[in-house]
Amino acid sequence: MADSHAALAEQFDDVEQQHDAASLGMWLFLATEVMFFGGLFASYTIFRSRYDLAFIEGSHHLNVTLGSINTVILLASSFTMALAVRSAQLGRRRTLIVFLLATIVLGLAFLGIKLSGEYYRDWIEGTVPGLHWSYQSPRAPQVELFMCFYFFMTALHATHMIVGFGIMAVLIIMAARGQISAERCNPVEMAGLYWHFVDIIWIFLFPLLYLVGGRY
Amino acid sequence: MSQHSGHVVSVKFYSLIFILLVVLAMLTTGMAFVDLGAFNTVVALVIAFTKATLVALFFMHLRWSPALQRIVGVAALLWLAILIALTLSDYLTRGWIPAPGSWESSLNFTRDFVASLLGWS
Numbered sequence: 001m002a003d004s005h006a007a008l009a010e011q012f013d014d015v016e017q018q019h020d021a022a023s024l025g026m027w028l029f030l031a032t033e034v035m036f037f038g039g040l041f042a043s044y045t046i047f048r049s050r051y052d053l054a055f056i057e058g059s060h061h062l063n064v065t066l067g068s069i070n071t072v073i074l075l076a077s078s079f080t081m082a083l084a085v086r087s088a089q090l091g092r093r094r095t096l097i098v099f100l101l102a103t104i105v106l107g108l109a110f111l112g113i114k115l116s117g118e119y120y121r122d123w124i125e126g127t128v129p130g131l132h133w134s135y136q137s138p139r140a141p142q143v144e145l146f147m148c149f150y151f152f153m154t155a156l157h158a159t160h161m162i163v164g165f166g167i168m169a170v171l172i173i174m175a176a177r178g179q180i181s182a183e184r185c186n187p188v189e190m191a192g193l194y195w196h197f198v199d200i201i202w203i204f205l206f207p208l209l210y211l212v213g214g215r216y
Numbered sequence: 217m218s219q220h221s222g223h224v225v226s227v228k229f230y231s232l233i234f235i236l237l238v239v240l241a242m243l244t245t246g247m248a249f250v251d252l253g254a255f256n257t258v259v260a261l262v263i264a265f266t267k268a269t270l271v272a273l274f275f276m277h278l279r280w281s282p283a284l285q286r287i288v289g290v291a292a293l294l295w296l297a298i299l300i301a302l303t304l305s306d307y308l309t310r311g312w313i314p315a316p317g318s319w320e321s322s323l324n325f326t327r328d329f330v331a332s333l334l335g336w337s
């Protein structure tokens with residue numbers, strides 16, 4: 001009976017083929033994710049072209065400072081994730097665990113800022129569409145639409161991050177049990193692809209939500 | 217040497233890409249405070265695409281990946297472009313020709329259109 005954590009699964013010729021197969025599968029999954037978020041990006045584009053002024057008004061209500069800080073935090077978490085993948089490739093178990101933990105901590109910092117500094121403030125100020133909306137403006141209904149996009153897109157992004165935490169927690173357990181090695185680091189690499197993709201989504205969400213129409 | 221697969225990148229290079237990403241992130245926010253008119257959106261999106269390309273090429277190792285993976289990455293963008301372009305081609309062109317609400321309004325529109333072609337007022 002083969003070891004369930006052997007470096008090479010029997011259907012592959014060699015480690016490289018196995019690695020390419022896993023990567024291709026992950027990229028295909030990420031392509032479906034692009035379409036998943038794509039529907040929101042497409043409808044955002046349409047409504048922004050229709051209600052340009054309301055989108056600017058709604059965007060100016062968001063906190064650019066916190067958005068920018070979160071952008072840098074998420075980029076830093078991508079950086080630590082890249083270093084985690086590198087540690088796995090080189091078979092350095094201890095640094096792998098440290099970098100995975102760092103990635104989780106940075107991700108939690110991002111969500112903490114989002115919840116306490118932004119979502120909570122929106123709730124206090126009554127700018128949560130549908131649940132707590134008391135915003136007064138001639139364009140209030142269209143601004144509400146913008147805030148719908150803001151909450152749906154950022155919450156879907158945050159959901160992906162929470163899924164990422166689960167994946168990284170499993171990887172930390174696997175690494176602690178010695179199931180990750182230089183010969184068997186595909187799981188870490190695939191999790192890395194996923195986390196970087198989540199970062200890319202935020203790279204587009206930030207200017208599209210926080211910087212509509214400039215801030216001058 | 218252990219038989220790890222995939223490209224191993226130096227810490228120095230990853231750090232360089234990270235610093236570049238942070239600089240671009242600060243540039244995006246900074247440019248939002250400069251009045252460029254409609255070009256604010258263009259600049260913000262160009263910077264976003266640059267950052268996404270850096271992440272995909274180097275953090276996601278697309279630079280060193282087989283062609284098949286790069287094709288999937290590009291195809292994802294292409295599908296997204298088709299989704300947005302074709303949807304906009306509908307929404308942005310609505311109202312160019314009045315939508316027929318009834319056969320009478322279609323008839324009136326056609327009559328006016330033919331009349332305008334023939335030069336009748």
